Amino acid sequence: MADLTTDFVGIRSPNPFWLASAPPTDKEYNVRRAFEAGWGGVVWKTLGAEGPPVVNVNGPRYGAIYGPDRRLMGLNNIELITDRPLETNLEEMARVKADYPDRALIASIMVPCEEAAWKAILPRVAETGADGIELNFGCPHGMAERGMGSAVGQVPEYIEMVTRWCKTYYDRPVIVKLTPNITDIRMPARAALNGGADAVSLINTINSITSVDLDRMAPEPTIDGKGTHGGYCGPAVRPIAMNMVAEIARDPETRDLPISGIGGITTWRDAAEFIALGCGNVQVCTAAMTYGFRVVEEMTAGLSAWMDEKGYASVAEVSGRAVPNVTDWQYLNLNYVTKARIDQDLCIKCGRCYAACEDTSHQAIAMEPGRTFEVIDAECVACNLCVDVCPVEDCITMTRLEPGETDPRTGRVVPAEPGNWTQHPNNPAATAAE
């Protein structure tokens, strides 16, 4: 059995699966149940400053995007940070940590962007015995209107400043949670690094309107006829989160900065993909909110079995394995020529590949008598669309033309050497001549 124990910036946990800061981690009762179910750690629901806690709406706070069988694909929320008193949360955190010393317990914090506010809360958090803190610079609704959350996360200078305060007044690891509601994710990551952050975690939720009630003409969730944008999460956001993780992992400035991956993780495979793209561990929210805490059993068992199969002894060994293969478009090998191939034995003759290629692409599939579909090599540009629309797995595959073969579309012999845009004759800035 592969060892799932992880050491993330000095914080040890029995597995890399942490619950992200959100309702699943809002109180002692939940967190105890989560630890009993097997979660490796939790990031406690974000704490606010001392004093009267924030309030939440009293109408619906979620919106959802479903697949046809009501499978939850995306969730949107307008919930704020914890609405329970700071004191209560701190007491509970201390009790839970004492009872589960082997699990990671991280305090998520969001207080006003003033040094005094951070200086006041950090020692109190330290007293709970929490293993570290996560700075919530991501919440995109409500708190942002008050100059916190993503309002800070969108200004790299503020991130750097607040991170530095935290490193000054707190001596355990500081993780900076990033908002995806920004054009270039590398900027806030660099700012966190410059402020002394031990790690970044991403993504927090994405600004979104999930649906519009066409009778009331209002966005959902609708509160007394009005709605506001919420934060989007769940399986639908995973591709966006993975790209942001990869951008940070391959940025020369931040490539050594540890990353806790978040966004739509639902199965062991999702987690493995985040880890391969450079994460040291992962955090989960929506999957737990949809199916309950027991989903972690599939995650740990699956990850461990896959690692055994591949011969990886530890999570650290997997971490970042795919990063060297994430590159820029300009470095992709233009001499890699493929053609679509249809396996006639697997083909069920639905004609979707034909409709896609004929109506919207390159007219490279012929419909022959008897509903036989054949690729016309002289037209196929290898775009892969037919593969994506074919309902039968592995029925259409992209097959490489060997060097020396002639591409019937271009009439050119496929060269053995790779060649990319930086060397292409059509590129005015080409570096290599013919």
Next chain:
Amino acid sequence: MTDPLTPGLAAGRLSPEEIEGNFADLHAPLGPRDAAVAADRCYFCYDAPCIAACPTEIDIPLFIRQIAGGRPEEAAKTIFDQNILGGMCARVCPTEDLCEGSCVRETSEGKPVEIGLLQRYATDSLMRRQGHPYNRADETGKTVAVVGAGPAGMACAHRLAMRGHRVTLYDAATKPGGLNEFGIAAYKSTGDFAQTEADWIMQIGGISFEGGKALGRELSLEELAESFDAVFVGVGLAGVNALAAEGAEKDGVTDAVRYIAELRQSTDLASLPVGRNIVVIGGGMTAIDAAVQTKLLGAENVTIAYRRGRDRMGASVYEQDLAASKGVRIICNVQPVEIHGNGAAAEIELEYTADTGDGLRGTGERLRLPADQIFKAIGQTMTLDSGLELEGGRISVDAKYRTSMEKVWAGGDCVAPGDDLTVWGAAQGRDAAEDMHAALMGVPEASTRAVIAEAARGIDAPPHGHAPHPDMPG
């Protein structure tokens, strides 16, 4: 108290509650959730094979997509545009031989998209709404007589009315519907659906129904052709083939279709007499329906006796399995030779047969089964002498459903070659109506195809050889 073991013909073999349960919908209708899930299984195939397999060529992928998009009523419009009897067809079509049998998911995984159930979901939702979804075109001033108010006649009348013609719909029976009303198995058309549908079709206006008027009795084709601009004949097959067995005149020997008609018109199934030991002679849909329904009424033993091999049975494998699942026994390669009994049937004597290639031959080996009720389900025939040219005992028509007589069209079961399904009646009635309209108005015939086939798109050949051919780098 009667029960399944009571000898002879007896009513009330099962309790009214049991009977009601037995005659509930064969397939429970889909709810919105199930419909969404079922609809999502459709691949929206290009030039979909299921469309080609539907005699009325309903644009199946389109209507399923409309269901998936949450618009079942628009889906129903897509269906009714092609087939105004889409509601009945959704219930009675042998989909395993038609659309679902050709679904690519049937071929690939043996589990087709549930087209029939989805069609019912859509059509039910539109028919539940008040009002009729089609308007009539401006009055043309033309009048048409439609004889026979079965599926073919109703489809023809509706399309003609839609095109602005005035239709008089005659039927020998006092209510419209044809075999929808008198033939289809009760558990396929529950809750008086046949009548509801007939009324709904008439709501388009421009159709006046005249029941109790039969061709060859009150009506003659010559007179009709004289007083109307055109005539459509859709009289189905009213006759029943005679049974060539000794004792066939004994009490308890009945036409299956007549018994089924009685069953369909009964308001209290528990009061319908049914035998204890039943033998059904035949191998088609009618045989299956008679066997299954008598079993559901509480008969103890029901046997279908078919003269050829199972592969030659007219009933689909699905129907055969349905019968088996209800406890009906099917014996193949036997033919009746004699019905024994003192006045009333008590036993049937069957002889095994061999198919020699040049016809069926009795092998001499015999078999006796107790039988207090024997159903003849050996096919229906045209008994009407309309004076029209026939072909294989049915009215001969050309590709446009024109008969040998000027101004007279025909369709449905009464025409050759004869596929004898509700949906074929609907298709032929509709197409005949379009041809009548074209002939009456001197306009080109409207296409009744669901989608424009690839060959007819009328667009230049694809721009082959013109995809960008970038140079290779270095």
